[in-house]
Amino acid sequence: MKSPPTLKSLLLSLPLLAMASGCNLLDTSDAEGTRGRGARAFDPYSSSASGAISLSLLSFKGCAMLPNGESVSKGGLTLPAYPDTCVPLNSGYPLAPAVEPTARQDVTPGELYFLREFSAMDLSLGEQTDYNDLRKPSAWVRLQSEFKDLDWSGLTIGRDEWKRTDVATFQRETFFENAAWMLSNDDTLLLEVLDADGNVRASQTYLRTDFLGENSATGRTRVSRTVSGIARPAYPGDPNPQPSPNYGALEYATAVKVSFAGSTNPFKTFTMPQLTGEGVIRITWSLLPKKPFLFPVNFVPSAERPTTCYQVGADGLATDVPVACGFGLTQKVQVGRPPNGRFYQPGETLDFVVSLQDGDGHALHPRDTMPSYLDYMGDASNGLAYFNGSMLLTWRDGSASESGYKVVGPLQDLKVVNGSFTPPYFAYPMTSEPEFYVPAGVEFRPGAMEHRPTTRYRVALPEDAKPGTYAILLKGHRNFMGERLNRLDPFFFQVGQTQATTYPGRIGNCQVCHNGVNSLSNVHHGVSVDHVETCKACHHDESVGHVSDFMHRIHMSSRKYAQNKGDCTLCHLTRESALRPSMVACAGCHPGTHGDEYKDLEFQEPSSTPNIYGNCANACHVTTPPAEHVLPAR
Structure with a gap:
């Protein structure tokens, strides 16, 4: 009688069917700058072999912060302008009192860097709690926040956005817009690297226009008052907010966040000085010349990096040989051999192993397990980042967490979901979020923070799975030596047939x-333009932003988008795709067009008819499309 196979033997038996994102199943041969389906990505800035290393600098309530939400200590430096104690972002709601920070930010001396992101935020929780009075939150941002010395002249109340967070719960966010500093386009950031004695050892000046996302169009920069945990209003303009039965009490937050992200000029570099020990990176914003932002750092030479990564064997998985980590993030997948040797059948179970590596091909984790959540929070995960509710909900940045996977297919059925919790294709998980390597809320479960997640996953395909090409979508984040990277890579396998299908x-x-x-692989989640149609697999409801809303809103509001904003043919390749008007799709470009006439649709169940996702006013908007819109030919 044969003994059962071990996990290691099963892993070794998995053939390497998908080893790189964007494998050559699809025709993506079109050159950049041309109209068509594909493009070659340009991303030479993500590993040790790079021309330069991208640097992200984050600040929360005056303290430097790692991308895991932990405040950075000034160590032994004498920095009168840097706080001795910092408010812990990860303390949840309400924020805990300030404590002495312990995290350290390491950088590599002698390495060429460029500034990819500078983001700073101040936040007031549970203080401006008069639901009907926006004067108090406005006064806080202008007179009390860390950004009170900006030019706030011209400030107005802008978009009023309701977002469903569960079946009976909404979040209302009211934005403040048009302040002079928000509209500025010629301000600068002076980056200086100082040694422990305060001497400037390197510097570089960045223009605001050197960043792709430098104003509120992308939603990263935002000034707003948010009310969470609210039930649907009784009528438009209802002044009496009621807490959701699923929430308990209303939560109020007023925030100012300034974010310059996505470098359009990574050739504007500086050399991290050849120093050891401690130092400071100082950012002086020309609009706040008397209040520079300080980021204490440790200079760690490459030769002194601990050997916490692993060499990779011929099978593409980690060996037991330790090695020092490098920069970058490469996601790889090994798909198990289907029972018939060619493709999976409906009802069978997909079997795959994830391997996360740096840009030099070193494994960031052992063969069978990933780092624990405790490792992540302690900056001991070789840079791998996990889901962090505080970074998502408080810092308001989904690109800082959410590492995990989603299985979708077949590709030809990937359509925008409108008003339904059930997509017209297979998706695991069916919800908008991916299946996290470490589940949300694990930090509140006894002992769970020490659990090391597996690298092997099994997903049951439905009995009625349609034939075609399916995708394992890996969403990953890594923060290492100042470099913060996001990646979303598809890996393909066949179901029901050997013939490949496409989007x-x-x-x-x-x-x-x-x-x-400016390639999409360098923007936000890091998905290649070749696979932009995978965005809809997650962005199909309000909780994470509906794709037809934010895509329109970002591009129509961006001063970098110089194209004719009424020309739908640039992005819509078929007439059908441009002929589904809805409250969600149209409001991105035309907010408030109907006033409160259809306001109640925002609060209808997504599965009800009509709703904000529905094909509204079919007789008007489809039969006679707006004359100012240029639509694809029939």
Whole structure:
């Protein structure tokens, strides 16, 4: 009688069917700058072999912060302008009192860096709690916040956005807009690297226009008052807010966040000085010349990095041989051999192993397990980042967490979900979020923070799975030596047939603008333009932003988008894709067009008819499309 196979033997038996994102199943041969489906990504800035290393600098309530939400200590430095204690972002709601920070930010001396992101935030929780009075939150941002010395002249009340967070719960966010500093386009950031004695050892000046996201169009920079845990209003303008039965009490937050992210000029570099020990990176914003932002750092030479990564064997997985980590993030997948040796059948179980590596091909974790959540929070995960509710909900940045996977398919059925919790294709998980390597809320479960998640996953395919090409979507984040990277890579496998299928091809041409350093692989989640149609697999409800809303809103509001904003043919490749008006799709470009006439649709169940996702006013908007819109030919 044969003994059962071990996990190691099963892993070794998995053939390497998908080893790199964007494998050559799809035709993505179109050159950048041309109209069509594909483009070659430009991303030479993500590993030890790079021309330069991207640097992200984050600040929360005056303290430098690591991307895991932990405040950075000034160590032994004498920095009168840097706080001795910092408010812990990860303390939840309400924020805990300030404590002495312990995290350290390491950088590599002698390495060429460029500033990819500077983000700073101040936050007031549970203080401006008069639901009907926006004067108090406005006064706080202008007179009390860390950004009170900015030019706030011209400030107005802007977009009023309701977002469903569960079946009976909403979040209302009211934005403040049009302040002079928000509209500025010629301000600068002076970056200086100081040694422990305060001497400037390196410097570089960045223009605001050197960043792709430098104003509120992308939602990163935001000034707003948010009320969470609220039930639907009784009528538009209802002044009596009621807490959701699923929430308990209303939560109020007023925030100012300034974020310059996505470098359009990574060739503007500086050399991290050849220093050891402690130092400071100082950012002086020309709009706040008397209040520089300080980021204490430790200079750790490459030769002194601990050997916490692993060499990779011929099978593409980690060996037991330790090695020092490098920069970058590469996601790889090994898909198990289907029972028939060619493709999976409906009802069978997909079997795959994840391997997360640096840009030099070193494994960031052992063969069978990933780092624990405790390792992540302690900056001991070799840079791998996990889901962090505080970074998502408080810092308001989904690109800082959410590492995990989603299985979707077949590709030809990937369509925008409108008003339904059930997508017209297979998705695991079916919810908008991916399946996290470490589940949300694990920090509140006894002992769970020490659990090391597996690298092997099994997903049951439905009995009625349609034939075609399916994708394992890996969403990953890594923060290492100041470098903060996001990656979303698809890996393909076949179900029901050997013949490959592809995306519907209803939208495209992203590479006309997103090429070179602006390639989508360098923006936000880091998905290649070749696979932009995978965005809809997650962004199909309000909780994470509906794709037809934020895509329109970002591009129509961006001063970098110089194209005719009424020309739908640039992004919509088929007429059908441009002929589904809805409250969600149209409001991105035309907020408040109907006033409160259809306001109640925002609070209808997504599965009800009509709703904000529905094909509203069919007789008006489809039969006679707006004359100012240029639509694809029939």
